[in-house]
Amino acid sequence: MAMARFDLTPRIAPNLDRHLVFPLLEFTQERELYPNDQILKAKIELLNNTNMVDYAMDIHKSLYHTEDVPQDMVDRRVEVVARLKSLEEAAAPLVTFLQNPNAIQELRADKQYNLQMLNERYQIGPEQIEALYQYAKFQFECGNYSGAADYLYQYRALCTNAERSLSALWGKLAAEILMQNWDIALEELNRLKEIIDSKNFASSLNQVQSRIWLMHWSLFIFFNHDNGRTQIIDLFNQDKYLNAIQTNAPHLLRYLATAFIVNKKRRPQFKEFIKVIQQEQHSFSDPITEFLACVYVNFDFDGAQKKMKECEDVILNDPFLGKRVEESNYTVVPLKDEFLENARLFIFETYCKIHERIDMGVLAEKLNLNYDDAERWILNLIRTSKLDAKINTQTGTVVMEPNHPNVYEQLIDHTKGLSGRTYKLVSQLLEHAQAQAAR
Numbered sequence: 001m002a003m004a005r006f007d008l009t010p011r012i013a014p015n016l017d018r019h020l021v022f023p024l025l026e027f028t029q030e031r032e033l034y035p036n037d038q039i040l041k042a043k044i045e046l047l048n049n050t051n052m053v054d055y056a057m058d059i060h061k062s063l064y065h066t067e068d069v070p071q072d073m074v075d076r077r078v079e080v081v082a083r084l085k086s087l088e089e090a091a092a093p094l095v096t097f098l099q100n101p102n103a104i105q106e107l108r109a110d111k112q113y114n115l116q117m118l119n120e121r122y123q124i125g126p127e128q129i130e131a132l133y134q135y136a137k138f139q140f141e142c143g144n145y146s147g148a149a150d151y152l153y154q155y156r157a158l159c160t161n162a163e164r165s166l167s168a169l170w171g172k173l174a175a176e177i178l179m180q181n182w183d184i185a186l187e188e189l190n191r192l193k194e195i196i197d198s199k200n201f202a203s204s205l206n207q208v209q210s211r212i213w214l215m216h217w218s219l220f221i222f223f224n225h226d227n228g229r230t231q232i233i234d235l236f237n238q239d240k241y242l243n244a245i246q247t248n249a250p251h252l253l254r255y256l257a258t259a260f261i262v263n264k265k266r267r268p269q270f271k272e273f274i275k276v277i278q279q280e281q282h283s284f285s286d287p288i289t290e291f292l293a294c295v296y297v298n299f300d301f302d303g304a305q306k307k308m309k310e311c312e313d314v315i316l317n318d319p320f321l322g323k324r325v326e327e328s329n330y331t332v333v334p335l336k337d338e339f340l341e342n343a344r345l346f347i348f349e350t351y352c353k354i355h356e357r358i359d360m361g362v363l364a365e366k367l368n369l370n371y372d373d374a375e376r377w378i379l380n381l382i383r384t385s386k387l388d389a390k391i392n393t394q395t396g397t398v399v400m401e402p403n404h405p406n407v408y409e410q411l412i413d414h415t416k417g418l419s420g421r422t423y424k425l426v427s428q429l430l431e432h433a434q435a436q437a438a439r
Contacts (some may be wrong), residue, residue: 003317004033006286011251015216017174018046019140023220027319037063051084051141053077080142087138090131091151094124098154111160118158129158133168140171149175166195173217182225189218193235211244215252222259223320223335232259233266237273246276250284253277254314257288258321261346262338287311291343295350304347311343312336348381352389358398360391 009028013021022043029039040063047056053076057069088095097103097118106121107114118124136151152172159165169192176185192214201207215236222228222235235241236256245252257277260270274296277289285293287310294304315321315336322336352358364374375391378398382389389400 003031003313006314006317007033008251008254009319011249012216012219015213015249017170017217018049019143019145019178020174020217020220021046023178024319027322031317031322033317050143051080051138052143053080055143084138084142087131087135091128091135093122094118094128094132095135095151097122097124107157111158114158115160129155133159133164136168137171140175145175145178148172149179166192166199169195177217177220180224182221182228185221186225186228186231189214189221197240208244208248211241212249215241215245215249219255219320223255223323229259229263230265232256233263233269237266237269242276246280246283250280253280253284254286254288254318255320257292258315258335258339261288261292261342262335264342287314292346295346299350299354301347301351304343308340308343312340315339345381352381352398352400356400358400360396360398363398 007028009021009024013024016024025039025043025046028034029036040059043059044056044063047053047059050056053073057073057077060069060073061067103122106117115126115129132151133155136148136155139151140148149172152168152175156165156168156172159168169188173185173188173192176188196207196210196214199207201210218232218235222232225231232255236245236252236259245256253276256273260266260273274292277292278297281289281293287307291304291307291311294300294307348363360371360374360378363378364371369377378391382391382398389398391397392399
């Protein structure tokens with residue numbers, strides 16, 4: 001349970017739909033990060049505002065070691081069944097229509113045409129369409145995610161209310177995540193991102209909050225989808241989203257840092273990200289971000305090697321990073337192994353860049369390789385890293401040529417950093433001003 005200090009569930013959960021919190025609790029329960037009774041009580045508390053009464057009853061029995069359940073749970077179950085039947089009846093005309101393949105062919109891309117056609121030919125009006133939304137939402141609250149996803153998809157095809165359609169899209173995304181339909185979930189995530197980025201929000205803070213919710217929900221997808229470790233960088237590292245992380249959710253830096261470490265395709269963006277890690281050390285740090293700071297900010301290689309062990313523990317006990325490979329629907333090298341391999345590479349790449357002469361035997365010992373294997377490994381490292389270096393076989397050393405930074409590149413780098421810091425300062429001032437006005 002000592003690893004609970006690195007658990008981000010308390011920070012992540014407030015940014016998720018309550019149904020999305022259950023997989024996190026299941027993971028922490030499996031890893032025994034907290035006492036079992038504490039997790040069971042948290043599950044019951046979450047279930048209190050859902051319609052998953054049978055599940056709540058089962059957890060209550062497990063928690064208190066009894067077959068009896070409170071009367072309020074029994075009454076709640078009766079209420080849920082009655083409400084479900086009522087909503088089913090209200091939505092029945094539209095559901096029947098949608099289940100008829102011939103009738104479906106009458107629908108067109110024009111929503112106004114569809115509404116008029118449904119009203120004139122099938123006596124289906126706004127009340128029945130609203131009933132479909134309520135029925136879908138109720139199904140979701142009952143844990144019937146497949147039915148909810150289908151009905152929400154059909155509802156959005158008919159809905160003309162932008163806000164209600166957006167709400168339905170959030171629900172559809174949650175349902176697809178919970179069913180682990182990662183390809184479909186990614187499509188819904190991209191749809192939602194387009195709306196969030198283009199929508200006129202009442203407040204810029206509301207737009208920032210929507211981006212923060214989107215990034216938290218996306219963690220389920222990006223660490224399960226076969227291309228997710230690249231796409232998380234594409235999303236989180238965009239200025240608008242990275243600024244939201246720095247301002248309101250710095251704990252998400254763990255996941256962006258991990259993605260950068262295991263993804264060799266995004267090295268050009270990595271240099272700028274290290275500056276973010278350095279700037280945000282006071283806001284958030286864990287072994288993964290501290291490892292990067294050791295290697296690229298403090299050049300503390302002994303410290304970096306020590307952090308690698310802590311990183312391994314963090315990954316194994318993180319619900320997004322530590323899932324077992326067999327839980328995935330594709331074959332991959334475990335993320336932990338990729339992380340450790342690349343982390344080790346980061347240490348030696350940087351070590352080689354700041355030393356003019358390196359003893360091959362020392363490197364071989366650090367790499368846990370024999371001399372010949374170390375020589376081959378170092379040759380490959382030099383080749384792939386494009387280092388200006390050579391191996392002196394007579395002295396058994398790697399000789400590095402000095403690499404002086406270009407003054408113009410330094411000036412450009414410093415200028416780029418001003419944009420992010422300015423945005424963060426303005427956001428904080430706006431937030432403070434709105435808080436003052438609300439008083």
